[in-house]
Ligand code: AMP
């Protein structure tokens with residue numbers, strides 16, 4: 001029987017989820033709360049914010065939603081999955097307790113230590129003086145992580161003691177992100193990659209690998225962002241690396257969550273690094289990555305509703321993937337990730353040949369306006385990454401808006417000899 005599906009969120013990730021749902025044979029109607037101008041072309045957008053759980057619940061009951069899929073961590077952190085489950089509604093995502101693997105760095109680090117999952121050595125502090133003494137003892141470079149959701153801004157890779165001290169003061173003395181603790185950890189080196197797995201208790205179904213580019217400018221320079229582009233597959237990760245990541249990291253982590261009494265359901269995202277000492281965990285997220293989802297789901301050949309339901313209901317599923325390459329480039333508002341203006345018209349969207357996922361747009365009649373820091377995700381597909389990149393760059397050139405910038409070197413890790 002076909003069902004109505006509700007997607008919660010408003011970015012490129014949610015647009016890619018909606019797009020995958022349109023390819024399912026089991027979907028009657030797709031709603032998205034709150035959605036954006038691009039999502040509105042494929043789903044009915046509903047003006048409810050992602051954290052308004054009671055309103056979302058009412059909506060799901062009224063529209064007889066058979067499956068709700070949660071994108072953003074903010075909705076998970078306020079317990080949307082717990083609320084829907086208590087009401088007897090099917091929802092894809094982890095409970096608030098399981099989402100702590102993302103929302104609390106200290107929870108994640110303790111779990112990894114207890115279960116022997118490879119990660120950077122660390123200590124956690126609530127006191128500035130003690131943290132400062134430890135940083136001086138360890139030396140730089142060193143990594144400082146604010147323990148809690150800080151909209152991607154809570155991590156500082158400090159090259160000097162001055163930088164480290166400034167970050168510690170922000171986090172522990174000035175409560176810049178709110179009152180909290182700080183995880184101080186060893187600085188690892190090597191290429192980073194994202195390994196997303198569908199997880200239901202101890203069952204783990206791996207997705208294809210992707211890499212995000214977090215820095216704002218070419219050459220991996222400039223401030224950290226939510227991600228400026230992504231691609232899949234990753235030529236520098238071997239099948240042995242992938243097996244290690246699955247069997248020594250993702251599966252044991254899922255098993256650990258079960259053993260801790262907080263079984264995980266949803267997407268477990270491993271932010272991993274291939275260091276000279278082997279693959280280690282940089283962070284876990286409790287949701288689909290953004291923009292990784294925009295390059296991974298287009299490669300999915302299976303019906304995504306089968307997978308969402310298997311995860312939510314504890315059933316079985318098989319994942320099949322297209323043997324193609326995807327590469328996507330983010331068009332961001334000038335100034336992002338710092339202050340930027342919005343409300344500028346975007347033209348040329350109809351001239352594009354490939355797929356565009358909207359990240360931060362809103363409709364104004366027939367016009368599409370910029371409405372966020374990251375605005376559009378321009379996806380290229382091909383038999384090879386080089387073809388995918390050429391397709392994405394062609395479409396970037398067709399989009400007409402004078403107030404956006406993008407990186408021109410997405411995928412450079414795959415194209416350089418190393
Ligand atoms: P996060 O916000 O946790 O994704 O961290 C942001 C970025 O900081 C990561 O993508 C890494 O590039 C970097 N980072 C975090 N932890 C470490 C670490 N232990 N060693 C080196 N780089 C790190």
Ligand code: GLY
Nearest residue numbers: 212227289290291
């Ligand atoms: N692309 C990184 C994230 O979704 O957190």
